[in-house]
Amino acid sequence: MTVRFQTLGPLRIRRDDTEAPAGRPQQQAVLVALLAARGRPLTTTQLLHAIWGEDEEHWPAHPRRILATHVYRIRQLPAFSPAGAGPALLQAGEGYRLPVEDGAVDMHRFDDAMRAAAAARRKGDPDAAHALLTRGLDLWYGTALEGIPGPLAGRIRQRLTVSRTAALEARLSIDVARGRHAEVLPEIAALAEAPDASGQVLSLLVLALFRSDRRDEAFAVLDRARDRAGELGLDPPPELERAHREILGSPAVPARSGPRGPVRPCHLPADIGDFTGRTAEAGLLLETLAPDGRATGRPVVVHGAAGTGKTTLAVHVAHRLRDLYPDGQLYAGLSGSHAVPVRPGQVLAAFIRALGGDVPEDEAAMAAAYQAALDGRRVMVVLDDVRDLDGIRPLLPQHQGCGALVTGRALTGLLPGARRLALGALSPDDALGLLVRVLGPSRVEDEPDAARALAEACRRHPALLRTTAARLAARPHWSLASMVDRMTGA
Secondary structure, three states: OOEEEEOOOOOEEEEOOEEEOOOOHHHHHHHHHHHHOOOOOEEHHHHHHHHHOOOHHHOOOOHHHHHHHHHHHHHHOOOOOHHHOOOOOEEEOOEEEOOOOOOOEHHHHHHHHHHHHHHHHHOOOHHHHHHHHHHHHOOOOOOOOOOOOOHHHHHHHHHHHHHHHHHHHHHHHHHHHOOOHHHHHHHHHHHHOOOOOOHHHHHHHHHHHHHOOOHHHHHHHHHHHHHHHHHOOOOOOHHHHHHHHHHHOOOOOOOOOOOOOOOOOEOOOOOOOOOOOOHHHHHHHHHHHOHHHOOOOOOEEEEEOOOOOHHHHHHHHHHHOOOOOOOOEEEEEOOOOOOOOOOHHHHHHHHHHHOOOOOOOOHHHHHHHHHHHHOOOOOEEEEEOOOEOHHHHHHOOOOOOOEEEEEEOOOEOOOOOOEEEEEOOOOHHHHHHHHHHHHOHHHHHHOHHHHHHHHHHOOOOHHHHHHHHHHHHOOOOOOHHHHHHHHHOO
């Protein structure tokens, strides 16, 4: 009987091919602390800190008695009882230890694979590094230690998540360097949709687009990233500058100085080529922004949970309306879902420069200069990931010939005169359609039941569907059913 522990998702204990109970959340927190120690003993105090933190004032009454109860109940679980033939949770002085076999814990296998991959890259062996990175990434089936309480589980979760992101970026870097840019482009593009996409991911997107003969889109990604950095008062990520030098074949990147912005700026993100579904929602937006083919000046607010495709829909509609707004398209991400959102004043400055104007020092003067620059023009403005509707009023055009699209999650404030659209999950048919667009019809037709189950496992959210489908597209030997099993723990 072999007992293995899966931690790169909700905690699972498997006895051979059967899943065994893992106990209640705090018992799982004790288990995770002992598993993370790799067989080393932990004192009672260390375990108490793992569950409830360093501040003893926030501990419950009789914490040591509670811990002893958790240990007792863990020992009664089928995987740990004598009949379970699993590891024994042992007393070690005034604490405990849990010796496990090598390879029995997936987070240890992941960490070991990442260290071996880093060593292979240092030795100049990208093939070995790629194999190790893929092996480690394939162990993941969700959010590491999902639902497990306690500060130690939180720290481990954060460390593993950062390591996973770095591993994915490293694998994709090798793929692009080996000429597999067309194969991994959907996966890179899905990662780049995240508001906090790293400079490394964006640089890979630039290179993959450029090498796929999509030059305009590559330079558009580069320009948007630079503009976003400028809005935040930061330099562009160095990875992007290296990518720019590579695609230009020049040793230096020309400085962007003087009056910025063409007369007709186009700062929209690239439209997704395999945009699927949302026919009714797109129709409502088009009807509101352009009834009978003319601009109304009425803003539209698209709101919904993370991953429902708000940005993708807004950008898609804005691209369809480019002919109606020939004087330019302005785009800004306000990071409303992040701890520190972008200030409207930063966006005003970027918009004024894009429209060819000089930026005043005072924010009120900026707002006036921005509206003056829009006067007489037909410009579409897309404000993405907004938190506070009241705060973005200076960014909205006040001229009937201009249009405005706003997206956000839990939006606060009011926007008088705006039409609101709540975005939820895709319909079952549209979710299947998205899988077909990314994977091709044959893989979906070969496993229709698994395709429907996969769509439901992704909650029919476009972002998760696209990322999962891109992962499958990069692994043609994987079945859709196996991906469903990975996601559901079946």
